[in-house]
Amino acid sequence: MSEHLNNPLLIDYLRRELPPEDDALVLAHLEKCSACRREYEVEVSLSDALRAAAAREELEFPSMIAARVWEEIRNAKPSPIAQLAAFFRPAIAVPLVAAAALAAFFFATPFGQHGIAPTINAAYYLEAHAALQAQNPLDERGPAAAQFIEIAAQDTSTSTALADDVNLGLAAPAAFDAVR
Amino acid sequence: MPFVKLGPVVALAASLIAGSAQHSAAAAVDPGTQLLRQAMDAPRAVSYVGQLETVRFSSNRANATIVRIWHLAPSMTRRWYLAPEALYNDYIITRGSSSYQFDTKRSELKISHNPVLDDQVAAEDSLNRVLTNFRASVARGEIVAGRQTTSLILVNKYTGERVMRLWLDTKTHLVLKKEEYHGNGAVASETRFEELRYTSAIPAAMFSTETPSGFVQVAGRDYAMPSADIDRVIHEAGFTPIKPTNLPQGFALISGDATTVNGVRTLHLTYSDGLRTLSLFENATGAAADFGALRPQTVQFEGHDAQYVEDGPTTLLTWKEHGLYFALVGDLLRTELVEIAKSVVL
Numbered sequence: 001m002s003e004h005l006n007n008p009l010l011i012d013y014l015r016r017e018l019p020p021e022d023d024a025l026v027l028a029h030l031e032k033c034s035a036c037r038r039e040y041e042v043e044v045s046l047s048d049a050l051r052a053a054a055a056r057e058e059l060e061f062p063s064m065i066a067a068r069v070w071e072e073i074r075n076a077k078p079s080p081i082a083q084l085a086a087f088f089r090p091a092i093a094v095p096l097v098a099a100a101a102l103a104a105f106f107f108a109t110p111f112g113q114h115g116i117a118p119t120i121n122a123a124y125y126l127e128a129h130a131a132l133q134a135q136n137p138l139d140e141r142g143p144a145a146a147q148f149i150e151i152a153a154q155d156t157s158t159s160t161a162l163a164d165d166v167n168l169g170l171a172a173p174a175a176f177d178a179v180r
Numbered sequence: 181m182p183f184v185k186l187g188p189v190v191a192l193a194a195s196l197i198a199g200s201a202q203h204s205a206a207a208a209v210d211p212g213t214q215l216l217r218q219a220m221d222a223p224r225a226v227s228y229v230g231q232l233e234t235v236r237f238s239s240n241r242a243n244a245t246i247v248r249i250w251h252l253a254p255s256m257t258r259r260w261y262l263a264p265e266a267l268y269n270d271y272i273i274t275r276g277s278s279s280y281q282f283d284t285k286r287s288e289l290k291i292s293h294n295p296v297l298d299d300q301v302a303a304e305d306s307l308n309r310v311l312t313n314f315r316a317s318v319a320r321g322e323i324v325a326g327r328q329t330t331s332l333i334l335v336n337k338y339t340g341e342r343v344m345r346l347w348l349d350t351k352t353h354l355v356l357k358k359e360e361y362h363g364n365g366a367v368a369s370e371t372r373f374e375e376l377r378y379t380s381a382i383p384a385a386m387f388s389t390e391t392p393s394g395f396v397q398v399a400g401r402d403y404a405m406p407s408a409d410i411d412r413v414i415h416e417a418g419f420t421p422i423k424p425t426n427l428p429q430g431f432a433l434i435s436g437d438a439t440t441v442n443g444v445r446t447l448h449l450t451y452s453d454g455l456r457t458l459s460l461f462e463n464a465t466g467a468a469a470d471f472g473a474l475r476p477q478t479v480q481f482e483g484h485d486a487q488y489v490e491d492g493p494t495t496l497l498t499w500k501e502h503g504l505y506f507a508l509v510g511d512l513l514r515t516e517l518v519e520i521a522k523s524v525v526l
Binding site: 018 | 219294303323325346358406443444446450454459461463466468470474489496498507510
């Protein structure tokens with residue numbers, strides 16, 4: 001390998017995607033050729049910069065803690081005033097919810113028989129499903145699935161898109177051959 | 181043929197496959213099947229330290245996680261989260277069917293039990309379902325995390341669609357890279373080891389489940405072992421459920437569970453084709469789903485207003501019919517969920 005290395009080859013080497021024999025040749029060339037080594041170092045710096053940029057974007061991921069707080073608030077069925085206070089003052093949300101829950105327990109229960117129907121948290125469905133999916137040895141989510149769900153539940157920045165709305169009126173996917 | 185009558189057929193097919201597998205010493209096993217079995221068995225045989233990156237795609241976004249993993253065969257694993265930011269520095273230790281989730285931001289240790297995590301019978305059943313429904317073909321691999329791999333492509337026998345591609349370490353058969361595909365060919369998720377070192381010399385302290393100083397121990401969820409006795413489960417639920425009559429081919433009812441959630445008796449029926457799982461939840465108490473911070477979209481079908489939401493490639497559809505509330509969850513496209521839902525309400 002007397003020629004200089006081209007960029008695609010250097011990138012493949014950097015990503016460890018070359019076959020072993022080519023990988024060894026590139027390594028040997030880099031040890032001897034300072035020009036290619038400089039080019040390689042530029043690629044390494046660029047990759048690092050891209051990773052750093054990606055890491056900065058990850059900061060946009062939502063917080064699991066807030067998700068749990070909101071879940072507790074919903075489960076406690078606080079008054080609208082308490083919800084409003086919690087919304088504006090997260091630091092006092094938990095005490096307010098606890099107070100509202102106590103008030104609901106001591107004062108509201110006798111009148112609640114004909115009140116609001118019970119609900120089931122959608123996260124429960126997702127978690128219970130993920131727990132069963134974990135029995136598949138090829139599933140990598142494992143016990144951590146619940147954490148991912150908490151994150152998704154907390155993220156209110158984007159709603160679920162219905163990009164393929166037009167499909168609703170179309171024929172079923174090929175996989176759906178009625179079994180009956 | 182009604183869907184519910186498929187159970188015995190699938191069971192027979194599975195038992196035939198299982199029976200033939202017992203004669204594998206003499207009979208020729210195709211390379212794809214053999215590799216798949218080795219891939220499923222690998223985590224119970226090899227110990228390693230590595231870094232795993234996963235990207236799960238939904239229709240309008242992607243969720244990425246980076247996890248440092250210490251795995252001591254057969255069943256002790258520590259997962260330390262580097263990304264996303266919300267999970268940074270949290271870690272989960274799994275010992276058999278028990279999970280210890282260390283939340284370093286809340287100084288909280290949550291302990292959960294999920295018997296299916298360490299259920300070898302269920303894993304074997306899962307493999308048999310995969311072999312029944314998918315064709316495994318061997319393809320050229322690549323270098324992943326510095327290791328030579330062999331690639332395995334799983335194709336749905338009924339539709340011819342590629343549903344998953346695996347890259348297995350040529351020597352240990354550990355899955356080093358995986359891509360899952362939706363029915364329309366789009367990538368649903370991608371998982372890849374970026375670093376990997378095989379070693380069993382992992383300090384025992386890495387798997388310590390002691391409550392760290394300053395941490396509070398809280399009870400997590402204790403999942404019940406799902407039952408294959410569906411009639412008994414339905415009896416325990418206390419109401420007559422409606423089952424789907426139209427499922428993607430290869431899916432079969434495999435288990436059920438009746439439990440009380442927030443005071444509501446809830447039936448959970450599970451369908452699987454071996455690779456993907458579909459959950460149908462029903463309750464007769466009028467308990468709708470509370471989406472909380474999730475923002476569902478309204479989907480209309482057969483005169484119903486259903487609520488739809490995505491968690492990565494996992495999709496959830498809820499609706500009401502004949503006094504029953506339904507929730508359908510699976511790693512399926514929305515259009516697929518709607519087709520199943522239509523067959524539930526008919």
